[in-house]
Amino acid sequence: MSAAPDLLTLGIELELIVQGDQEMIRQQMAALLSSTLNITVVAPPDPKYKATWILKTDGSIRYEDHKIQPPPRAAIEIVSPVFSDCASQRQTREIWQRDLKNVFDTVKSNYTIGVNKSTAYHLHVGVGVSGVKLEHKFTLVEMKKIATAHVALEPEIDKLHAPHRTKRVPDPAYYVNTIAGNKELIGTPVGQAIRMIWSTQTTEALAKILNPETEPGNIDSRRYYRVNFCSNDIHGTVEFRQHEGTDDLQAIYAWAEFVLAFVRNALGRSDETMKKWARHPMSLQEFVGPDVYAKMVR
Numbered sequence: 001m002s003a004a005p006d007l008l009t010l011g012i013e014l015e016l017i018v019q020g021d022q023e024m025i026r027q028q029m030a031a032l033l034s035s036t037l038n039i040t041v042v043a044p045p046d047p048k049y050k051a052t053w054i055l056k057t058d059g060s061i062r063y064e065d066h067k068i069q070p071p072p073r074a075a076i077e078i079v080s081p082v083f084s085d086c087a088s089q090r091q092t093r094e095i096w097q098r099d100l101k102n103v104f105d106t107v108k109s110n111y112t113i114g115v116n117k118s119t120a121y122h123l124h125v126g127v128g129v130s131g132v133k134l135e136h137k138f139t140l141v142e143m144k145k146i147a148t149a150h151v152a153l154e155p156e157i158d159k160l161h162a163p164h165r166t167k168r169v170p171d172p173a174y175y176v177n178t179i180a181g182n183k184e185l186i187g188t189p190v191g192q193a194i195r196m197i198w199s200t201q202t203t204e205a206l207a208k209i210l211n212p213e214t215e216p217g218n219i220d221s222r223r224y225y226r227v228n229f230c231s232n233d234i235h236g237t238v239e240f241r242q243h244e245g246t247d248d249l250q251a252i253y254a255w256a257e258f259v260l261a262f263v264r265n266a267l268g269r270s271d272e273t274m275k276k277w278a279r280h281p282m283s284l285q286e287f288v289g290p291d292v293y294a295k296m297v298r
Helices: 025-037 090-110 140-158 190-199 203-210 219-223 231-235 249-267 271-275 284-288 290-296
Strands: 007-019 053-056 073-079 083-086 121-128 238-240
Touching: 007 090, 007 249, 025 053, 025 073, 025 090, 073 090, 083 090, 090 249, 121 231, 121 249, 140 190, 140 203, 140 249, 140 271, 140 284, 190 203, 190 271, 203 231, 231 238, 238 249, 249 284, 249 290, 284 290
Parallel strands: none
Antiparallel strands: 007 073, 007 083, 007 121, 053 073, 121 238
């Protein structure tokens, strides 16, 4: 048994539809949050601001389809700072949940917001080295462990999500393609898929199996999977993209806790245990724990 990481980092991305002018709403919302909560909010985003909340627009959100009345409507993505979540320090989870609640409650109480099938909720998880907010890239073995768990458990994970987030064929409308059914792995038994994962010698070779291009020549299409492993080389994170957009704070907490437990439990198991998964399979509930699982099926 390997030691599960105590410190993980967490980044939250929430896509919403907001009543307001598309060109003005980000600046207005940033000013409101900054003045009300005494936090730094940046709009438009700047790469140097890793410790701030960021408000962005997102071209994948079909805000014109929403029923918020009267128009205009705007597509907004709320991006959190990099949070820390230490398994041994409960207060770290309480801090990021409190900060998220403050921002979300302020937005909901001052704006008319909504979600539809084009909105999503993404999580970036990284491994901290020491102290607060110090990230590094996942190692090849760490990525193999996460990949093994996801490929083996994807059918069960799909059952936790809305039908439009669980399609088994590529769908350009939702940017959340299957990994177990991608062009490299489709029809491959779990045991063979796991052997393919563990045979890779570089993180790029692994990512090509897990996140192949869905459109020839479109490198950007490699990130549009349930789990985006290509993010590791760019941000030092693995991005979990499957959850639909939501304005339910408890659902936001539940998915974040699920993903953190999923990563910790994957990394906490030995290489040999993960390699032999097909011989000794685990259920999703067994893997993440009954309490974490129960919050996702409420």
